[in-house]
Amino acid sequence: MYRIMLVDDEPNILNALNRLFKREKDFEIEIFESAKEAIKRAQVTVFDLFLSDYRMPEMNGVKFLSEIRALQSESMRLILSGHTDLDALLGAINQAQIYRFVTKPWNDYDLISTVRSALEYRNILVENRRLADTVRDQAEELNKRKTALEKFQKAHPTLVAINWAEDGSIVLDDQLIRK
Numbered sequence: 001m002y003r004i005m006l007v008d009d010e011p012n013i014l015n016a017l018n019r020l021f022k023r024e025k026d027f028e029i030e031i032f033e034s035a036k037e038a039i040k041r042a043q044v045t046v047f048d049l050f051l052s053d054y055r056m057p058e059m060n061g062v063k064f065l066s067e068i069r070a071l072q073s074e075s076m077r078l079i080l081s082g083h084t085d086l087d088a089l090l091g092a093i094n095q096a097q098i099y100r101f102v103t104k105p106w107n108d109y110d111l112i113s114t115v116r117s118a119l120e121y122r123n124i125l126v127e128n129r130r131l132a133d134t135v136r137d138q139a140e141e142l143n144k145r146k147t148a149l150e151k152f153q154k155a156h157p158t159l160v161a162i163n164w165a166e167d168g169s170i171v172l173d174d175q176l177i178r179k
Contacts, residue, residue, distance in 0.1 A: 008053035054081035065096035076118035
Protein backbone atom coordinates (compact mmCIF):
# COMPACT_ATOMS: atom_id res chain seq x y z
CA MET A 1 0.00 0.00 0.00
CA TYR A 2 1.37 3.38 -1.00
CA ARG A 3 0.60 6.46 1.08
CA ILE A 4 0.12 9.55 -1.09
CA MET A 5 -0.48 13.15 -0.04
CA LEU A 6 -2.32 15.57 -2.33
CA VAL A 7 -1.99 19.29 -1.64
CA ASP A 8 -3.92 21.99 -3.49
CA ASP A 9 -5.72 25.10 -2.29
CA GLU A 10 -8.60 24.45 -4.71
CA PRO A 11 -11.15 22.00 -3.22
CA ASN A 12 -12.51 21.03 -6.66
CA ILE A 13 -9.05 20.01 -7.87
CA LEU A 14 -8.46 18.01 -4.68
CA ASN A 15 -11.80 16.26 -5.03
CA ALA A 16 -11.09 15.34 -8.66
CA LEU A 17 -7.63 14.03 -7.76
CA ASN A 18 -8.98 12.17 -4.77
CA ARG A 19 -11.65 10.44 -6.92
CA LEU A 20 -9.01 9.50 -9.49
CA PHE A 21 -6.55 8.07 -6.97
CA LYS A 22 -9.21 6.30 -4.87
CA ARG A 23 -9.81 3.99 -7.87
CA GLU A 24 -6.33 2.59 -7.33
CA LYS A 25 -6.63 -0.16 -4.70
CA ASP A 26 -3.03 0.11 -3.51
CA PHE A 27 -3.13 3.87 -2.86
CA GLU A 28 -3.96 5.38 0.51
CA ILE A 29 -4.76 9.05 -0.08
CA GLU A 30 -4.68 12.05 2.25
CA ILE A 31 -5.70 15.48 0.99
CA PHE A 32 -4.84 18.93 2.28
CA GLU A 33 -5.88 22.43 1.20
CA SER A 34 -3.20 23.97 3.42
CA ALA A 35 0.51 23.41 2.82
CA LYS A 36 1.24 24.21 6.47
CA GLU A 37 -1.23 21.58 7.67
CA ALA A 38 0.25 19.12 5.19
CA ILE A 39 3.74 19.73 6.60
CA LYS A 40 2.45 19.12 10.14
CA ARG A 41 1.03 15.79 8.99
CA ALA A 42 4.27 14.87 7.21
CA GLN A 43 6.17 15.46 10.44
CA VAL A 44 4.37 12.48 12.03
CA THR A 45 3.48 10.24 9.07
CA VAL A 46 5.66 8.82 6.31
CA PHE A 47 4.39 9.23 2.74
CA ASP A 48 5.68 7.57 -0.38
CA LEU A 49 4.66 10.40 -2.70
CA PHE A 50 3.60 14.05 -2.50
CA LEU A 51 1.65 15.75 -5.29
CA SER A 52 1.38 19.48 -4.81
CA ASP A 53 -0.07 22.41 -6.70
CA TYR A 54 2.51 25.00 -7.65
CA ARG A 55 0.54 28.17 -6.81
CA MET A 56 -0.89 28.24 -3.31
CA PRO A 57 -1.52 31.18 -0.98
CA GLU A 58 0.53 30.08 2.07
CA MET A 59 3.57 28.94 0.15
CA ASN A 60 4.23 27.79 -3.38
CA GLY A 61 4.68 24.15 -4.28
CA VAL A 62 8.46 24.40 -4.60
CA LYS A 63 8.81 25.77 -1.07
CA PHE A 64 6.36 23.15 0.24
CA LEU A 65 8.12 20.24 -1.48
CA SER A 66 11.54 21.55 -0.41
CA GLU A 67 10.39 21.38 3.21
CA ILE A 68 8.95 17.93 2.57
CA ARG A 69 12.28 16.83 1.09
CA ALA A 70 14.02 17.88 4.30
CA LEU A 71 11.51 15.82 6.32
CA GLN A 72 11.21 12.78 4.05
CA SER A 73 14.09 12.60 1.63
CA GLU A 74 13.08 9.21 0.20
CA SER A 75 9.62 10.38 -0.84
CA MET A 76 8.78 11.17 -4.45
CA ARG A 77 7.64 14.71 -5.16
CA LEU A 78 5.54 15.97 -8.06
CA ILE A 79 4.26 19.45 -8.92
CA LEU A 80 0.89 20.05 -10.54
CA SER A 81 0.39 23.41 -12.22
CA GLY A 82 -1.81 25.16 -14.71
CA HIS A 83 1.08 27.49 -15.53
CA THR A 84 4.19 26.34 -17.34
CA ASP A 85 6.66 28.82 -15.93
CA LEU A 86 10.23 27.81 -16.83
CA ASP A 87 11.68 29.49 -13.73
CA ALA A 88 9.19 27.63 -11.54
CA LEU A 89 10.04 24.36 -13.23
CA LEU A 90 13.78 24.89 -12.76
CA GLY A 91 13.23 25.89 -9.13
CA ALA A 92 11.19 22.76 -8.54
CA ILE A 93 13.84 20.56 -10.06
CA ASN A 94 16.77 22.22 -8.30
CA GLN A 95 15.33 23.03 -4.88
CA ALA A 96 12.70 20.36 -4.23
CA GLN A 97 14.22 17.72 -6.50
CA ILE A 98 10.83 16.86 -7.95
CA TYR A 99 10.32 13.76 -10.01
CA ARG A 100 8.01 15.39 -12.55
CA PHE A 101 6.16 18.59 -13.34
CA VAL A 102 2.55 17.75 -14.34
CA THR A 103 0.41 20.30 -16.15
CA LYS A 104 -3.26 21.09 -15.53
CA PRO A 105 -5.54 19.93 -16.95
CA TRP A 106 -4.07 16.47 -16.64
CA ASN A 107 -4.85 13.28 -18.47
CA ASP A 108 -6.02 10.70 -15.89
CA TYR A 109 -4.12 7.81 -17.46
CA ASP A 110 -0.91 9.86 -17.80
CA LEU A 111 -1.12 11.12 -14.23
CA ILE A 112 -1.66 7.64 -12.78
CA SER A 113 1.19 6.32 -14.97
CA THR A 114 3.47 9.12 -13.78
CA VAL A 115 2.64 8.42 -10.14
CA ARG A 116 3.20 4.68 -10.60
CA SER A 117 6.50 5.37 -12.37
CA ALA A 118 7.59 7.64 -9.51
CA LEU A 119 6.68 4.99 -6.94
CA GLU A 120 8.59 2.31 -8.85
CA TYR A 121 11.60 4.62 -9.06
CA ARG A 122 11.33 5.25 -5.31
CA ASN A 123 11.28 1.50 -4.66
CA ILE A 124 14.46 1.12 -6.70
CA LEU A 125 16.18 3.95 -4.83
CA VAL A 126 15.18 2.54 -1.44
CA GLU A 127 16.35 -0.96 -2.42
CA ASN A 128 19.65 0.42 -3.77
CA ARG A 129 20.22 2.29 -0.52
CA ARG A 130 19.43 -0.86 1.49
CA LEU A 131 21.83 -2.93 -0.63
CA ALA A 132 24.57 -0.31 -0.36
CA ASP A 133 24.15 -0.31 3.43
CA THR A 134 24.40 -4.11 3.45
CA VAL A 135 27.57 -4.04 1.33
CA ARG A 136 29.10 -1.41 3.65
CA ASP A 137 28.23 -3.52 6.72
CA GLN A 138 29.69 -6.64 5.11
CA ALA A 139 32.86 -4.82 4.08
CA GLU A 140 33.28 -3.53 7.62
CA GLU A 141 32.82 -7.05 9.04
CA LEU A 142 35.27 -8.45 6.50
CA ASN A 143 37.88 -5.83 7.46
CA LYS A 144 37.43 -6.71 11.16
CA ARG A 145 37.94 -10.39 10.43
CA LYS A 146 40.95 -9.68 8.21
CA THR A 147 42.53 -7.58 10.97
CA ALA A 148 41.89 -10.34 13.53
CA LEU A 149 43.42 -12.94 11.19
CA GLU A 150 46.49 -10.77 10.59
CA LYS A 151 46.98 -10.38 14.37
CA PHE A 152 46.62 -14.12 14.83
CA GLN A 153 49.12 -14.79 12.03
CA LYS A 154 51.66 -12.48 13.66
CA ALA A 155 51.16 -14.09 17.05
CA HIS A 156 51.26 -17.69 15.73
CA PRO A 157 53.18 -17.73 12.44
CA THR A 158 53.74 -21.49 12.39
CA LEU A 159 50.08 -22.32 12.94
CA VAL A 160 48.88 -20.33 10.01
CA ALA A 161 51.53 -20.88 7.36
CA ILE A 162 49.28 -20.87 4.33
CA ASN A 163 50.39 -21.30 0.74
CA TRP A 164 48.06 -19.37 -1.54
CA ALA A 165 47.63 -20.17 -5.23
CA GLU A 166 47.29 -17.39 -7.80
CA ASP A 167 43.54 -18.01 -8.01
CA GLY A 168 43.12 -17.48 -4.26
CA SER A 169 42.82 -21.14 -3.33
CA ILE A 170 44.91 -22.76 -0.62
CA VAL A 171 47.77 -25.07 -1.67
CA LEU A 172 48.11 -27.94 0.77
CA ASP A 173 51.58 -29.19 1.62
CA ASP A 174 51.61 -32.98 1.13
CA GLN A 175 54.31 -33.43 3.78
CA LEU A 176 52.12 -31.81 6.44
CA ILE A 177 49.11 -33.94 5.50
CA ARG A 178 51.06 -37.23 5.83
CA LYS A 179 52.30 -36.41 9.34
